[in-house]
Amino acid sequence: MEASGFWELLAGFKGLWEEPQMLVMLAIGCLLLFLGLSKRFEPLLLIPIGSGIILANLPLGELIKPATETESGGFFWYFYKYALSNELIPLLVFLGLGALTDFEPMLSNPKTILLGAAAQLGVFVAMLGTLALGLTPWFDFGLKEAASVGIIGGADGPTTIYVATGMMERGGRDILGAVAVAAYSYMALVPIIQPPIIRLLTTREERLIKMPYAFHPVSNRTLIIFPIATAIVAGILVPMAAPLIGIMMFGNLLRVCGVVERLSQTAQNELMNIVVIILGLSVGSAMTAKTFLQAETIAIFALGLFAFGVSTAGGVLFGKLMCALSGRKINPMIGAAGVSAVPMSARVVQNMATKEDPSNFLLMHAMGPNVAGVIGTATAAGVFLALIH
Amino acid sequence: MLEGLLITVVGMAVVFVVLAILMYVIMGMERLFREKEVAEVVSEKVAVTEALPQAPEAGATPEGTVEVAAIAVALASYLKERGKKLGASLSVGGEQYHVETGDPSIPPVNLKVNQEHYRAAIGEEGLPPAEQAGSVAPQAKDGQRGSPGWRSAYPPPQGGFWCRRGWTGRKARD
Numbered sequence: 338m339e340a341s342g343f344w345e346l347l348a349g350f351k352g353l354w355e356e357p358q359m360l361v362m363l364a365i366g367c368l369l370l371f372l373g374l375s376k377r378f379e380p381l382l383l384i385p386i387g388s389g390i391i392l393a394n395l396p397l398g399e400l401i402k403p404a405t406e407t408e409s410g411g412f413f414w415y416f417y418k419y420a421l422s423n424e425l426i427p428l429l430v431f432l433g434l435g436a437l438t439d440f441e442p443m444l445s446n447p448k449t450i451l452l453g454a455a456a457q458l459g460v461f462v463a464m465l466g467t468l469a470l471g472l473t474p475w476f477d478f479g480l481k482e483a484a485s486v487g488i489i490g491g492a493d494g495p496t497t498i499y500v501a502t503g504m505m506e507r508g509g510r511d512i513l514g515a516v517a518v519a520a521y522s523y524m525a526l527v528p529i530i531q532p533p534i535i536r537l538l539t540t541r542e543e544r545l546i547k548m549p550y551a552f553h554p555v556s557n558r559t560l561i562i563f564p565i566a567t568a569i570v571a572g573i574l575v576p577m578a579a580p581l582i583g584i585m586m587f588g589n590l591l592r593v594c595g596v597v598e599r600l601s602q603t604a605q606n607e608l609m610n611i612v613v614i615i616l617g618l619s620v621g622s623a624m625t626a627k628t629f630l631q632a633e634t635i636a637i638f639a640l641g642l643f644a645f646g647v648s649t650a651g652g653v654l655f656g657k658l659m660c661a662l663s664g665r666k667i668n669p670m671i672g673a674a675g676v677s678a679v680p681m682s683a684r685v686v687q688n689m690a691t692k693e694d695p696s697n698f699l700l701m702h703a704m705g706p707n708v709a710g711v712i713g714t715a716t717a718a719g720v721f722l723a724l725i726h
Numbered sequence: 727m728l729e730g731l732l733i734t735v736v737g738m739a740v741v742f743v744v745l746a747i748l749m750y751v752i753m754g755m756e757r758l759f760r761e762k763e764v765a766e767v768v769s770e771k772v773a774v775t776e777a778l779p780q781a782p783e784a785g786a787t788p789e790g791t792v793e794v795a796a797i798a799v800a801l802a803s804y805l806k807e808r809g810k811k812l813g814a815s816l817s818v819g820g821e822q823y824h825v826e827t828g829d830p831s832i833p834p835v836n837l838k839v840n841q842e843h844y845r846a847a848i849g850e851e852g853l854p855p856a857e858q859a860g861s862v863a864p865q866a867k868d869g870q871r872g873s874p875g876w877r878s879a880y881p882p883p884q885g886g887f888w889c890r891r892g893w894t895g896r897k898a899r900d
Contacts, residue, residue: 447752454745461734558759720737
């Protein structure tokens with residue numbers, strides 16, 4: 338029977354018997370699918386990621402096996418090697434993001450940009466926390482791993498992947514799967530994570546502050562020159578952030594220039610959709626039982642949550658400062674939107690405002706720091722990549 | 727750890743500096759370009775007014791085409807938001823006009839009415855925000871919130887519009 342290859346048919350059961358941790362990963366994959374399908378938490382990301390986890394953790398690992406001289410690699414292995422573990426996917430996502438992002442709320446109220454800077458506090462505080470954890474005998478976190486974990490606080494998936502791969506190229510350990518999934522999970526859980534922090538740091542009077550929305554149409558020239566100027570300014574001040582910010586601004590230029598509608602539509606829809614599928618499956622496939630089910634991964638998730646919380650708090654506290662300096666004309670809640678989860682954070686702020694007072698509209702005010710946060714996180718990533726070797 | 731602290735201080739400073747510079751660049755651009763664009767639109771209007779006595783078109787008076795141009799821009803903008811385009815022929819008061827409009831979402835809008843060229847900019851829309859906001863609360867209190875058609879409110883500049891059920895969200899138009 339053995340000679341006839343009959344036992345090959347039972348290889349799946351044998352694989353599960355030898356590596357039962359796979360069942361845990363299959364459960365995690367199913368949980369992410371449930372959150373995406375049933376709870377509608379970022380379904381565009383959680384469904385491909387959950388599917389990737391399930392498919393990568395099937396016995397024999399046919400989809401993730403690396404290529405050898407005699408045998409071709411698994412389907413996901415090519416995605417991981419040629420798209421995720423270099424800069425390709427994060428930059429293509431940033432191209433689509435730029436084409437999708439409307440910077441007009443930020444351009445019409447530029448002061449709110451500073452809230453996007455304050456909300457990067459969690460990135461650096463979590464980096465310090467990770468370093469402190471690395472001093473204990475249980476964890477082996479160095480500066481490179483700390484930067485990869487800290488950037489989760491920016492709530493920006495592509496930037497997190499960009500920094501993690503950058504740190505791997507600099508000799509850091511491969512924690513890409515854990516940090517990417519942590520970043521995307523927390524992005525999906527923004528409506529659950531942010532409100533208690535906002536409520537804790539603001540009084541009801543502050544949450545009731547109304548910010549009248551006077552529509553100031555931004556001039557066409559400003560809309561077109563802004564992406565060009567941003568790419569140049571960021572490219573000169575933080576050259577390591579230039580690929581991220583430059584490509585995002587290129588995508589935005591396609592959107593606002595008005596003469597390449599086809600390219601803009603492609604970047605926003607077809608290209609972005611293809612990239613999201615590849616990104617989700619690749620991230621999910623990076624979460625195999627061997628690399629994921631470790632105490633270190635749990636620590637990364639905890640630190641990521643801490644980073645995200647501190648970033649939200651940093652934005653809100655800076656919002657309180659701006660509120661005090663402006664004579665209570667700024668609602669400090671919009672500071673929470675300084676994290677890069679666009680437009681989820683801004684929506685959370687809007688929902689909280691209308692919960693307190695149904696006639697209070699903060700969405701457009703919150704969109705300013707929200708899109709500024711994307712530039713802020715990319716800048717923080719550039720700082721990490723420039724200073725850590 | 728010391729290196730980490732240094733990166734934190736430098737990193738936060740760099741993020742603030744980069745975004746502060748961008749803030750001032752935006753403020754400068756807006757000051758420069760908004761004034762210029764307003765001046766351009768005003769000068770276009772003056773030019774049209776001055777040209778009126780010299781350029782009467784057969785079939786329609788120049789005054790008529792100015793009004794038709796305004797109607798065409800408003801209609802094109804309205805239809806664009808609904809994913810439709812304004813046709814080439816427009817009938818106003820029994821008079822047929824040939825109309826060609828540019829993209830109404832990118833001001834100033836270039837348009838032709840019976841071969842008369844115009845440039846138009848759509849400025850203020852609707853009521854001031856305070857009044858818009860004020861009008862929402864009573865609707866919600868009157869039980870509109872519970873009705874199946876009620877959606878979260880957006881003022882018109884954000885894409886919302888008014889209907890019998892109250893301020894409706896952007897999704898309602900899709």
